[in-house]
Each structure stands twice: as C-alpha cells, then as structure tokens.
Amino acid sequence: MPHQIYRCSSVFICGFILCSLRRLGQSRFTIAISAKIAGRQFLLAGILIMGLLWLFVACMVAQEVDAPRFDGKDTLLRPVGYREWVFIGSSLGLRYDPEAAEKSRPGSERYHNVYINPSSYREFSRTGRFPDGTILVLELASAAQKNEPGLQGSYQDKFVALEASVKDSRRFEDVWAYFSFDEKDGTVKDKAQPFPKKACWSCHNQKAETDHVFTQFYPILRQARPSK
Amino acid sequence: MPHQIYRCSSVFICGFILCSLRRLGQSRFTIAISAKIAGRQFLLAGILIMGLLWLFVACMVAQEVDAPRFDGKDTLLRPVGYREWVFIGSSLGLRYDPEAAEKSRPGSERYHNVYINPSSYREFSRTGRFPDGTILVLELASAAQKNEPGLQGSYQDKFVALEASVKDSRRFEDVWAYFSFDEKDGTVKDKAQPFPKKACWSCHNQKAETDHVFTQFYPILRQARPSK
Numbered sequence: 356m357p358h359q360i361y362r363c364s365s366v367f368i369c370g371f372i373l374c375s376l377r378r379l380g381q382s383r384f385t386i387a388i389s390a391k392i393a394g395r396q397f398l399l400a401g402i403l404i405m406g407l408l409w410l411f412v413a414c415m416v417a418q419e420v421d422a423p424r425f426d427g428k429d430t431l432l433r434p435v436g437y438r439e440w441v442f443i444g445s446s447l448g449l450r451y452d453p454e455a456a457e458k459s460r461p462g463s464e465r466y467h468n469v470y471i472n473p474s475s476y477r478e479f480s481r482t483g484r485f486p487d488g489t490i491l492v493l494e495l496a497s498a499a500q501k502n503e504p505g506l507q508g509s510y511q512d513k514f515v516a517l518e519a520s521v522k523d524s525r526r527f528e529d530v531w532a533y534f535s536f537d538e539k540d541g542t543v544k545d546k547a548q549p550f551p552k553k554a555c556w557s558c559h560n561q562k563a564e565t566d567h568v569f570t571q572f573y574p575i576l577r578q579a580r581p582s583k
Numbered sequence: 584m585p586h587q588i589y590r591c592s593s594v595f596i597c598g599f600i601l602c603s604l605r606r607l608g609q610s611r612f613t614i615a616i617s618a619k620i621a622g623r624q625f626l627l628a629g630i631l632i633m634g635l636l637w638l639f640v641a642c643m644v645a646q647e648v649d650a651p652r653f654d655g656k657d658t659l660l661r662p663v664g665y666r667e668w669v670f671i672g673s674s675l676g677l678r679y680d681p682e683a684a685e686k687s688r689p690g691s692e693r694y695h696n697v698y699i700n701p702s703s704y705r706e707f708s709r710t711g712r713f714p715d716g717t718i719l720v721l722e723l724a725s726a727a728q729k730n731e732p733g734l735q736g737s738y739q740d741k742f743v744a745l746e747a748s749v750k751d752s753r754r755f756e757d758v759w760a761y762f763s764f765d766e767k768d769g770t771v772k773d774k775a776q777p778f779p780k781k782a783c784w785s786c787h788n789q790k791a792e793t794d795h796v797f798t799q800f801y802p803i804l805r806q807a808r809p810s811k
Contacts, residue, residue, distance in 0.1 A: 409637070438803055439669055441666065442666070442698075444738070445696065446739065447736055448736030448737065449734075449736035450734075450735055450736060451734055451735075452735060453732060464736060466673060468673065470670075473667065496802060505679050506679055507676055507677065507678055507679075508675055508677035510674040510800040511672055511673065511800070511802055512802065514802060572738040573739075574724060574739055574741060578742075579666075
C-alpha cells in the first residue's frame with residue numbers, strides 16, 4: 356500500500372512539474388527582466404532534474420522485480436533474491452512416493468522451505484487465485500541433530516537443492532511448469548528447462564488442493580486467502 | 584505490469600489536466616503582469632508543498648515500518664505483517680531443555696518458523712551485526728502427518744504460539760528481551776511484557792552463536808552475513 360501511494364503521488368507530481376515548466380516557459384515572454392529570467396531558468400533546470408530523477412525512482416519502485424525470468428520460450432533463469440520473498444511453509448521429508456517400499460529412515464529426510472513471489476502472494480491474498488507470473492521456489496535443506504547436552508529436535512543444516520514452479524498460461528500449454536536447478540555434481544545451475552509432464556505436473560494436478568499448489572500443507576496460504 | 588503502466592499514466596494525465604485547468608483559469612489575468620507574478624509565487628509555493636509531500640511519502644517508504652512497537656517502556660505490541668518479513672529458518676522440536684528426562688515423543692514436536700524484520704536483515708547482511716531495533720518473531724506450528732497412500736513426512740498444520748525477541752540497548756538493561764503473545768486459553772494477545780531474565784535470556788546468552796541469535800541453526804543467516 357505505501358508503494359502504491361508513493362507511486363501514484365510521485366507520478367502525479369511529475370505531471371504537475373512538467374506542466375508548470377510549460378507555463379513558466381511561456382511566461383518568459385510576458386516579463387522582460389533578463390536577470391529574473393536567468394534565475395528562473397536555473398530554478399527550472401533544477402526542478403527538471405529533480406523531476407526526472409524522481410520519475411526514475413518511481414519507475415524502479417513501480418516495477419515488481421519478482422516476476423519469473425525466462426531465456427527464450429520456456430527456459431527459466433534461476434530466481435534471485437527469493438529468500439526475501441514470502442515464506443509459505445516448511446515441511447520435513449514431505450513427498451508423494453507411492454513406489455517407496457518403506458518410509459524414509461530418520462535422518463535422511465530433508466526440510467522443504469517454500470517461498471512465493473510477493474506480488475503473487477498479494478494477489479492470492481486479495482482474490483484467492485494464483486495469477487499468471489506466480490513463481491514458487493522450493494529450497495531443500497539437510498536436517499541435522501546436534502549431540503549437545505539438553506538439545507532436542509532437528510534443524511536445517513545445509514541447502515542441498517533448488518526447484519521452482521511457474522504459472523503462465525500463455526507460455527506453457529499446461530499452465531504450470533516445474534524446474535530443478537540442481538546439477539549432478541551438487542552445484543546449482545543458472546537456468547533450467549521444464550520437467551516432462553509426468554515428473555511433477557501430474558502429481559500436483561492430482562493432489563494439490565488449490566490450482567497445483569499444496570495449500571493443504573501451507574497454513575500461511577490458507578490464512579492469507581480471503582474467506583469465502 | 585500493464586496495470587502499473589495504466590495506473591501511472593492515468594494519474595499522470597490527471598495531474599496534467601488539473602494543472603492545465605489552473606493555467607486556463609489564470610489566462611484571464613494575463614494582461615496584468617502583477618497577477619502573473621502573484622501566480623508564479625503561488626506556483627512556487629505549490630511546488631514547494633508538493634515537494635515536501637513527496638519527501639514525506641518517500642521517507643515513509645524508505646523507513647521500514649518493521650521496527651518493534653512498544654506501549655510504554657518495555658511492553659511490546661504484537662508484531663503485524665511479520666509473515667512478509669524475511670524467513671530465516673524452520674526447525675522441528677528444537678529446544679534446549681536440560682531437565683527433560685527423555686526426548687520428546689514423535690508427533691508432539693512443533694515446527695518453529697523464525698522471521699526477522701527486513702531492515703535488520705539488510706543491516707546484518709551488510710555488517711554481520713544485529714542493530715538496535717532488531718526483532719525476531721518465532722511462530723510455532725503443530726506438526727501433522729496424513730494417512731494418505733504414498734505420502735511421507737510431516738508438515739505444518741496449525742499455528743499454536745507466537746513469541747518474539749527484540750534488541751534495544753537503550754530500552755533494555757540486558758540489551759535483548761523476550762516476549763510471548765500466548766494467552767493461557769490458546770488465544771493471542773495484543774501486547775506482552777518481557778520474560779524474566781532466567782526464562783530465555785540466559786540460554787540465548789550462553790548458547791547462541793551470534794549476539795543472542797542461534798545462527799548455528801540458521802543457514803540463511805550464515806550465508807547472508809558478509810564473509811570475513
């Protein structure tokens with residue numbers, strides 16, 4: 356909300372200044388005191404510079420820099436700054452795996468931290484829907500336990516994987532697409548091609564409560580959406 | 584993005600029209616130079632007022648509204664909007680409890696989501712230090728497991744507690760203070776008094792790696808701070 360006020364007022368004032376400049380420019384011809392004019396020109400130049408500077412800052416603010424970025428049609432560039440996005444949930448060892456013969460052994464499970472880009476979070480809070488341009492980032496961390504007197508429980512130790520899902524009905528035939536930025540050698544890559552449909556899409560399509568998003572596991576999203 | 588362009592351009596045009604109306608209105612007096620001068624003074628005053636207004640709004644935006652808010656000397660008002668702050672970590676059942684006879688039984692453990700106010704996060708990223716005005720919010724969620732074919736692991740179900748720590752060397756004799764917003768009936772209260780020193784402070788003081796903050800459990804903070 357402060358962003359919007361700032362944006363609107365700054366653009367309004369830019370219009371005002373530009374217009375005033377025109378007016379002052381015309382009045383040059385009505386008053387014939389050259390010293391006055393020189394002084395006024397200096398003032399005008401100052402105001403013009405301020406106005407332009409201002410327009411630049413307003414544009415910087417107006418542009419949400421949290422949209423997914425692509426290389427070509429469907430190659431997703433690795434999101435940056437997502438740790439300052441909106442965190443929507445963390446889970447431990449949570450996954451659908453119908454073919455797993457037995458449950459994961461304790462200690463091998465991973466924490467899943469999930470973030471959403473802020474503009475899509477705000478849209479979801481307003482409408483209960485995920486807009487085109489929604490990007491969810493899944494960052495996986497190893498779970499650790501310390502052998503320290505009196506310390507119980509597990510915590511996140513090292514980040515081990517980075518994945519993302521994007522909703523874009525104009526870009527993807529199936530609306531949502533899924534990506535992994537993990538190289539086989541354990542490093543993180545800069546861009547990723549979407550997974551084939553059967554890898555993530557099918558499960559999200561079948562099991563997720565709200566438009567491919569597992570809101571059943573994210574109390575933050577359930578509380579954020581407007582009540583029906 | 585198209586919305587923003589539309590909004591900006593429409594507000595810009597509104598400013599332009601309003602300004603033009605003023606100009607037209609004034610043109611009735613163009614013959615009298617004195618009126619012109621008066622008009623110019625009026626314009627300058629207008630620009631000055633708008634400039635100050637702008638400065639005010641810009642300051643509002645620049646000033647993160649994420650500082651801890653107090654009632655009196657040390658009663659902390661419940662933080663709002665913290666779910667859009669910077670998430671720094673989640674753990675499961677993590678706590679120091681030297682007197683616990685045995686480990687918590689699985690299922691009774693809680694997830695601990697921890698957030699930091701964005702301005703302090705940025706300061707920490709720059710300097711590696713937590714400034715006065717740092718506030719960390721700890722939100723506890725119950726852990727759940729679903730009996731669903733193929734689903735493994737646990738996830739966050741319901742939020743059950745809300746706590747906070749604040750650093751303020753001018754307000755608190757011991758620099759850091761700790762608060763809980765939980766009523767005994769399970770509701771959340773609007774303000775909280777600091778805990779006595781032995782409740783949280785001592786343990787944080789003794790065990791936390793970085794100035795009362797358990798960075799040993801928060802890989803996000805370890806990665807955010809500048810490398811030495």
